[in-house]
Amino acid sequence: MGKRAYRTYKEFTRALVKSRLAHYNAVYGFAIKRIAIKNTKSRWGSCSKKGNLNFNYRLALLPADMADYVIVHELCHLGQFNHSQKFWDLVARAIPQYKEIKSKFKHFHV
Secondary structure, three states, rough: HHHHHHHHHHHHHHHHHHHHHHHHHHHHOOOOOOOEOOOOOOOOOOEEEOOOEEHHHHHHHHHHHHHHHHHHHHHHHHOOOOOHHHHHHHHHHOOOOOHHHHHHHHHHHO
């Protein structure tokens, strides 16, 4: 998929991400600075130390549980900027089955 797909899905993905962030952030209450939808080659999402959340436009093409996992994963980095047990405990508050969902990514590539 190239630039045409990016243009096609970018705003749809933005709406999806904003909706799901609002839903899940009710659990956490983190301050989100900026949300960006990008055409990255190797990541589903990222979080900056400034509180900016970035997501791959292809997120909208994933099954809903996998998209939610990525959204919650990046959201939780606002509380723990690492992959410590505290981070995974945060993820589990919203997605208790995160391990099963995470394992599905072995079959999906950005």
